[in-house]
Amino acid sequence: xxxxNSPLLQLLERxxxxxxxxxxxxxxxxxxxxxxxxxxxxxxxxxxxxxxxTAKAMAAMLGQRLESKLMASATLKHISVHFAPRQLxxxxxxxxxxxxxxxxxxxxQALLAALTPYLAADGLVLAAAANDAxxxxxxxxxxxxxxxxxxxxxRKCTLWQLHFDKATPFAAPANALVLSAAExxxxxxxxxxxxxxxxxLSGKPCLxxxxxxxxxxxxxxVFSPMRVDEGTILLLDALHEAPALPQGTALDLxxxxxxxxxxxxxxxxxxxxxxxxxxxxxxxxxxxxxxxSTNIVSVQPSDMLKDLPEGVRYDIIAVNPPFHQGVKTDSxxxxxxxxxxxxxxxxQGSLVLVGNTFLQYEHTLSNYFALVKDLxxxxxxxxQRAAQPL
Numbered sequence: 243x244x245x246x247n248s249p250l251l252q253l254l255e256r257x258x259x260x261x262x263x264x265x266x267x268x269x270x271x272x273x274x275x276x277x278x279x280x281x282x283x284x285x286x287x288x289x290x291x292x293x294x295x296t297a298k299a300m301a302a303m304l305g306q307r308l309e310s311k312l313m314a315s316a317t318l319k320h321i322s323v324h325f326a327p328r329q330l331x332x333x334x335x336x337x338x339x340x341x342x343x344x345x346x347x348x349x350x351q352a353l354l355a356a357l358t359p360y361l362a363a364d365g366l367v368l369a370a371a372a373n374d375a376x377x378x379x380x381x382x383x384x385x386x387x388x389x390x391x392x393x394x395x396x397r398k399c400t401l402w403q404l405h406f407d408k409a410t411p412f413a414a415p416a417n418a419l420v421l422s423a424a425e426x427x428x429x430x431x432x433x434x435x436x437x438x439x440x441x442x443l444s445g446k447p448c449l450x451x452x453x454x455x456x457x458x459x460x461x462x463x464v465f466s467p468m469r470v471d472e473g474t475i476l477l478l479d480a481l482h483e484a485p486a487l488p489q490g491t492a493l494d495l496x497x498x499x500x501x502x503x504x505x506x507x508x509x510x511x512x513x514x515x516x517x518x519x520x521x522x523x524x525x526x527x528x529x530x531x532x533x534x535s536t537n538i539v540s541v542q543p544s545d546m547l548k549d550l551p552e553g554v555r556y557d558i559i560a561v562n563p564p565f566h567q568g569v570k571t572d573s574x575x576x577x578x579x580x581x582x583x584x585x586x587x588x589x590q591g592s593l594v595l596v597g598n599t600f601l602q603y604e605h606t607l608s609n610y611f612a613l614v615k616d617l618x619x620x621x622x623x624x625x626q627r628a629a630q631p632l
Contacts, residue, residue, distance in 0.1 A: 246274070246276045246277065246279050246280070247274055247276050248274050248276075249372070249396070249397035249398070249399050250342065250370055250371065250372060250399045251274055251276060251277055251279075251280070252396075252397070253370060253394060253395075253396050253397070253399045253401055254280055254340070254368075254370055254401065255279065255280060256394070256396075257368075257393060257394055257401060258280055258283065260338065260366070260368065261280060261281070261283055261284050261287075261338065261340075262283040262284075263283070263284075263285050264284055264285055264336075264337040264338050265284070265285050265286040265287075265334070265335065265336045265337045265338070265362075266281070266284045266286070266287050266288070266336060266337065266338045266339075266340055267287075267288045267289075267290065267333050267336040267338070267339045267340070267357065267360070268280070268281070268287065268288070268289045268290065268340045268342070269289075269290045269328075269339065269340070269341055269342070269353055269357060270341045270342035270343055270344055270350070270353060271342045271343060271344045271345070271371070271375075272289065272290075272291050272292070272293065272296050272342055273293060273295075273296055274296070275296055275299035275300045275302075275303055277289070277300075277342075278300055278303050278304075278321065278323075280340075281320075281321050284320060284321075285320065286320045286334070286336075287320060287321045287322070288322050288324065288333050288334065288336065289321070289322065289323045289324065290324050290326065290328070290331055290333070290357075291323065291324065291325050291326075291520070292325075292327070292463065292519050292520045292521055293518050293519065293520075294308075294310075294325055294518050294519075294520070294543035294544065294545060294549070295518050295545040297314070297316075297323055297324070297325035298325075298545070298549075300316070300323045301316035301323055304316055304317075304318040304321060304323065305318065306318065308323070308325060310542055310543055310544065310549045311433075311542060311543065312325070312326065312327070312330075312433055312520060312523050312524065312527075312541075312542075312543065313325070313326050313330060313430070313433060314326075314543075325520055325543065326520050327463075327520040327521045327523070327524040328352065328353055328356045328357065328463075328521070329356070329419060329420065329421045329426065329429075329524060330421075330426060330429060330430060330524065332360075333357060333360045334360070335360055335361075335362050336360055336361060336362065336365065337361075337362050337365055337366065338365065338366045338367075338368060339354075339357055339358065339361060339365070339366070339367045339368070340368045340370075341353060341354070341367060341368065341369045341370070342370055342371065343369055343370065343371035343375065343376050343377060343380055344375075344376075344463075345371075345375045345376055346462065346463075347376065347383060348415040348417060348418065348462040348467075349462050349463050350369070350376070350380070350383070351383060351412060351413075351414065351415050351418070352414050352415060352418035352461075352462055352463065354367065354387075354412040355411070355412040355413055355414040355418070355420075356414070356420075358387075358406055358408075358411065358412055359411070361406055361408070363408070364405070365406050366403060366404065366405060366406065367384065367388075367402075367403075367404040367406050368393070368401060368402070368403055368404075369384060369401070369402045369404065370399065370400065370401040370402070371399065371400065372398055372399050373398045373399065373400055374398070377399055377400040377401075377402075378400055380400070380402050381402055384402055384404045385404075386410060387404060387406060387407060387410045387411070387412060388404050388405045388406045388407035388410065389404070389405040389407075390402060390403070390404045390405075391403055415462060416447065417447045417460060417461070417462045417467045417468050418447065418461060418462045418463075419446060419447060419459060419460065419461040419524075419525070420446075421441075425441055428441070429441075429524070429527075429528070432527075432531070433527070436540075437531075438527050438528075438530040438531035438538060438541075439527075439528065439531045440531040440532055440534070441459075441528060441531070441532075443457060443459060443532070446459060447459070447460040447461065447462075447467070447468060448460060449468055449469065449470070449499075451470060451501065453478065453482075453504075453505060453508070454504055454508075454533070456532045456533065457532070458499055458500070458501060458504075458525075458529050458532075459499070459525055459528045459529055459532070460499060460525070461499075461521055461524075461525055463519070463521035464498055464499055464519065464521050464522045464525050465498045465499075465522070465564075466498070470501065471562075472620075472622060472623060473562055473596045473597070473598070473622075473623045474498075474501060474502065474562055474596070476596055476618045476620065476623050476625050477502060477560065477562055477594070477595075477596040477618075477625050478501070478502065478505050479618060480594065480596075480617035480618045480625040480627075481502070481505055481506065481509070481560060481594065482505065482509070484594075484617055484627065489509075489510060489511065489557065490511065490512070490556075490557035490558075490588065491511065491512050491513075491514070491539070491555075491556045491557050491558075491588070492506040492511035492512070492513050492514070492556055492557060492558045492559070492560065493513075493514050493515070493516065493550075493556045493558070493559045493560070493586070494506060494513060494514070494515040494516070494526075494560055494561075495516055495517075495544075495546070495547070495559055495560065495561040495563075495579075496516075496517055496518075496522075496546075496561050496562060496563055496564060497515035497516060497517045497522060497523070497526045497541070498517065498522050498525070498526070498562070499522065499525040499526060499529055500515060500525060500526030500527075500529040500530055500541075501529075502560050502562070503515045503526065503530070503538075504529060504530070504533055506558070506560065507530075507533060507535045507537055507538070510537075511537070511557070511558065512537050512538075512539050513535075513537065513538055513539060514538075514539040514540045514541075514542075514554075514556070515530075515538075515540070515541045515542075516541070516542055516543065516544040516549075516550060517543065517544070518543065518544065518545055518546075520543070523541055523542070523543060526541050527541050546578065546579050547579065547582050547583065547585075547586055550586065554586070555586055555587055555588040555591065556586060556587060556588060556591055557587075557588045557590070557591050557592070558591060558592050558593075558594060559583060559586060559587065559591070559592075559593050559594070560594045560595070561579070561593070561594075561595045561596075562595070562596050562597075563579060563595060563597065580606055580607060580609075580610050581610070583610075584610065584611075584631035587629075587631065590629070591629065592627050592628065592629045593607075593611075593627070593628040593629070594617065594625065594626070594627050594628075595625070595626060595628075596618075596623055596624070596625045596626075597623070597624060597626075598622060598623060599619070599620075599621065599622060599623060599624050603624070603626060604616070604624070604626055607626060607628045609632075610628070610631060610632055611628040611629060611630055611631055611632060612629075612630035612631075612632055613627070613628065613629045613630045614626060614627075614628050615627050615628075
């Protein structure tokens with residue numbers, strides 16, 4: 243295996259004696275596959291990835307190919323890598339939970355609430371992050387659940403150790419989706435059957451959107467929980483009113499909770515949805531189930547367009563592309579999309595995307611498409627339609 247890359251993983255590596263002979267569950271903001279280097283001396287290592295890209299790379303490091311589906315896993319000897327949302331994952335008992343902290347406090351609390359019940363008695367939580375991503379202040383929500391201390395710090399990263407007290411369990415935040423055992427079984431069976439379950443949403447975090455006759459299930463781990471962000475509102479408005487969009491098949495790329503795909507379903511498209519995030523794919527599947535639509539083609543993981551079925555072309559690809567990696571602005575993903583998107587569009591197909599105006603996507607798009615047109619523009623966001631690949 244390769245050596246660890248990031249300062250954060252190097253901090254964990256210099257404390258790796260903690261993992262020796264232990265059953266360890268690695269969770270959280272896992273974006274660097276070289277984390278697997280930390281698992282060598284574990285008695286057992288389970289790695290729970292929300293990112294399909296990361297899980298796929300880790301599986302490759304184990305000499306395996308990860309299936310392009312929710313609840314995919316790869317195992318080699320004592321190491322297992324799982325692409326799954328926390329709500330559907332049942333880990334084996336562990337001695338240590340190693341949490342790479344998300345920049346959002348609620349996500350960390352939701353993960354701890356879901357997974358600490360699987361800690362053995364006298365189990366440890368190790369929590370680590372860059373200081374500017376919450377590492378410096380993580381003790382604020384750890385110390386009420388056992389004996390918490392700073393274990394190490396270096397290169398603007400901090401590692402905390404919590405001797406977890408099972409008498410003081412973590413509570414899931416109000417905007418975290420929690421499933422009962424029966425609901426979990428229902429969803430898992432639906433995924434196996436390639437169907438979309440309709441759950442009772444009583445007591446679950448939901449968002450009422452005037453466009454739809456049912457609430458949208460929400461979760462803190464998915465972009466813009468409990469509100470529709472300004473860019474998506476503009477994109478929905480543009481899709482609803484654009485007269486020249488071709489009908490037929492549509493892809494909701496980077497689908498989040500599935501709201502754009504739901505709009506396209508209402509407009510008569512046969513819709514597929516994809517996202518890199520397991521949490522997002524779960525929400526999309528649940529919200530499609532609430533819609534009762536029979537015009538849903540698939541919901542599947544993909545690193546942007548890389549893992550989509552070969553030869554399938556869409557009449558419209560709609561996307562609100564990510565431009566953050568952790569706390570930093572990074573438009574690399576969205577700009578790499580422009581290089582290959584034409585291969586996934588039908589002859590008269592269109593790419594419709596929204597982005598912050600400062601990203602100036604229109605200039606890059608004009609290098610790949612003869613037609614680049616503003617559908618909507620404000621001082622903060624712009625929705626563009628791109629067609630007729632060069």
